[in-house]
Each structure stands twice: as C-alpha cells, then as structure tokens.
Amino acid sequence: MSMQGRIGRAGGTRVKRALGVQAALEWAFRVEKAQLELPPPKDVVEEGFGFGLEYVLMQRAALGCKVDGGQHKMGSDTHADAEVIAATVAGMPDTIGGKRMAIRAVELARAGLTPDWMPGAVPRCVPVDIKRNRHGDRAVSVVVGTERALIKGKWRSVEVRACPVTFRPDARQIEAARQAYEDWWQALCWVREGLIAGGMLREIELTGSLPKLRPWGDR
Structure with missing residues (x-):
C-alpha cells in the first residue's frame, strides 16, 4: 500500500501524515510518480522566493486540480499534494541552483538517495x-x-x-562533493519553507526534520 493509501480520517477530522522534507520529496517523486514541469524563462515568471505561491497556483490550474486538494489531474493517480510538491520544486530560484538543482533534487528523490559527500575520503x-x-x-x-x-x-x-x-581524491574533489551536498541541503530548506508558506498541502504535514547540514563534521 502506498503512503497515499495510509492517509485517512479520525472522527471526521483529516489526519495528516507528518514527513520531513526529504521524505516528502521521495514520496512525491518516487511513490506518487509526480512529474517535474519546469517553469518558463525567468523573464516570463518573476524569479525569487515570492514566485512560489503564484507559480504553484498556475501549475495546479494547468493540472486541473482544485487548490483545496479535492481533485486530481484527470486520468492521473498522482496525489494532489505530490503535484503541489512537484510544482514548488519546479520553481526553485537561480539563487539556490535553479532548474539544475530542481532536476538534481528530483533525481535523488526518485532514487531514494542523498548526495555523495565522499564520507571518509582523504587525499x-x-x-x-x-x-x-x-x-x-x-x-x-x-x-x-x-x-x-x-x-x-x-x-x-x-x-x-x-x-x-x-x-x-584530491582536496578539490572532496571540497566540491561537500559543497554540492550543502547546496542540496539549502535547496531542501527552500522547498520546505515554500511549502509551509504556501499552505497548500492538505494531507501532508511537513516536520522540522532535515538531513545533517555537514555530516562530515559530526563526531
């Protein structure tokens, strides 16, 4: 049974499933098979954090979904919350990697992976x-x-x-791998904040859970 099937009601009140942002992305793209539809060039859609709600609303309208999450795209079994997550990821601004980071985040989520920060690597x-x-x-x-x-x-x-x-590996390779991990971590933070600010998730509740920022520095 998918995670979607385990979200239910208790006493007439909708019970939300609590997920960290990494788990939410994996659910949306790996379980629900949500598709990443990238936005038009930034001269068409205003870039920045403020884009989020407007762009997600446009995406939801294009998908044929109501904002209240009551319907899904016709002919699709993808959960409405997964579509919201996908639309938010698609609008990632250039300041944190833009389309390239959005694609990278989705690839990792679909594979259920964390970026390789080269644990234990020494030149x-x-x-x-x-x-x-x-x-x-x-x-x-x-x-x-x-x-x-x-x-x-x-x-x-x-x-x-x-x-x-x-x-x-040389020091530059190790540094580059760990910088890429930190960039991904920052992207997850942006997605989490955007989803919370948008308030459009109906059956998923994002928790404060995040991967470690610098796991190579932990003792």
Whole structure:
C-alpha cells in the first residue's frame, strides 16, 4: 500500500501524515510518480522566493486540480499534494541552483538517495599510472633525465627514471562533493519553507526534520 493509501480520517477530522522534507520529496517523486514541469524563462515568471505561491497556483490550474486538494489531474493517480510538491520544486530560484538543482533534487528523490559527500575520503598519494600484467601491478615510471655513470670500467649514459604521483581524491574533489551536498541541503530548506508558506498541502504535514547540514563534521 502506498503512503497515499495510509492517509485517512479520525472522527471526521483529516489526519495528516507528518514527513520531513526529504521524505516528502521521495514520496512525491518516487511513490506518487509526480512529474517535474519546469517553469518558463525567468523573464516570463518573476524569479525569487515570492514566485512560489503564484507559480504553484498556475501549475495546479494547468493540472486541473482544485487548490483545496479535492481533485486530481484527470486520468492521473498522482496525489494532489505530490503535484503541489512537484510544482514548488519546479520553481526553485537561480539563487539556490535553479532548474539544475530542481532536476538534481528530483533525481535523488526518485532514487531514494542523498548526495555523495565522499564520507571518509582523504587525499592519498598514488601513482599516476599503473601497468598491469601477469606478474601483478607496477607503477609506470618516466625518464626525467640522464646521468653519466661508471659501469664496468666505462663511462656510460644512463636514464634517470621516476614514478609520477598524484593525490586521489584530491582536496578539490572532496571540497566540491561537500559543497554540492550543502547546496542540496539549502535547496531542501527552500522547498520546505515554500511549502509551509504556501499552505497548500492538505494531507501532508511537513516536520522540522532535515538531513545533517555537514555530516562530515559530526563526531
């Protein structure tokens, strides 16, 4: 049974299902299969946090849904609250990533995933290239110069070789992964605030639950 089917009434009063914003997105896009319909260019729709209610209302009208959540899009089984969530995500402003972040948030929600912030990653010194054969792995070396050496009583030119190394993952990769996680976290906050301010959810109640802001800093 879907989460939609478990939302019911008690004594004639609608009982809302309490969900954190990440769980609400996963319910909307993974369970209810809501679709992300991105808004027109920002010169058509005013950008900023204030867009939210107006854009959601337009989306709901286009979907054939009443604002009170009483009807669904004709021919669709998607819950009305899931459509509201999808419309809110679609209007994410450029200040927190815009359309690209909206798409990323939906991809993660559909997969039930959190962005990979590279837990436990530390830069390690490793060879730039490895040659593999039946005897095992061997670091590839390169010629970095020549030297004169006395070999068996004769002076000869010999190659000086060294193994190039690098750090993997490097500090920039780790920093970029963790910045991407923080950007996603900020987007979740924006979606949560927008949904609460809009007041259009009828069977879902958003809680204050959020993923950890910087899980790599926890002890």
